[in-house]
Amino acid sequence: MVEFEAVVAAEVGLHARPAALFVQAVAASGCQVSLTKIATDGSVKQADGASILQVMSLGVACGESVRVQVSGENETSVAEQLKALLLDPAH
Numbered sequence: 590m591v592e593f594e595a596v597v598a599a600e601v602g603l604h605a606r607p608a609a610l611f612v613q614a615v616a617a618s619g620c621q622v623s624l625t626k627i628a629t630d631g632s633v634k635q636a637d638g639a640s641i642l643q644v645m646s647l648g649v650a651c652g653e654s655v656r657v658q659v660s661g662e663n664e665t666s667v668a669e670q671l672k673a674l675l676l677d678p679a680h
Contacts, residue, residue, distance in 0.1 A: 591659045591660070592658045592659075593672055595655060595657065595676055596654050596676070597649050600678065601651065603644060603649035606680060608641055608644045608645045611675070612644055615638040616639055618663070619662065620661030622658065623635060623638060623658040624638045624644060625656040625658075627656060634646075657675075659671065
């Protein structure tokens with residue numbers, strides 16, 4: 590398992606298009622991916638990275654941190670790809 594934290598850079602946060610791109614990348618990878626929102630108030634919400642509804646329901650805004658856990662074949666390269674998506678302000 591590979592785990593990393595990233596600050597979401599997309600202006601709209603992890604909503605609509607950025608969430609769809611993330612979920613599509615997860616689905617194409619064949620890996621198990623868990624996404625956890627790290628809230629400033631200490632609350633924690635978790636989602637299956639392959640579920641667009643769960644990912645969007647986290648309500649991750651621009652500048653908020655998420656923890657991503659990736660397990661499966663090629664997990665390191667998949668983690669790098671997902672991290673790049675989260676850190677890209679263009680999405």
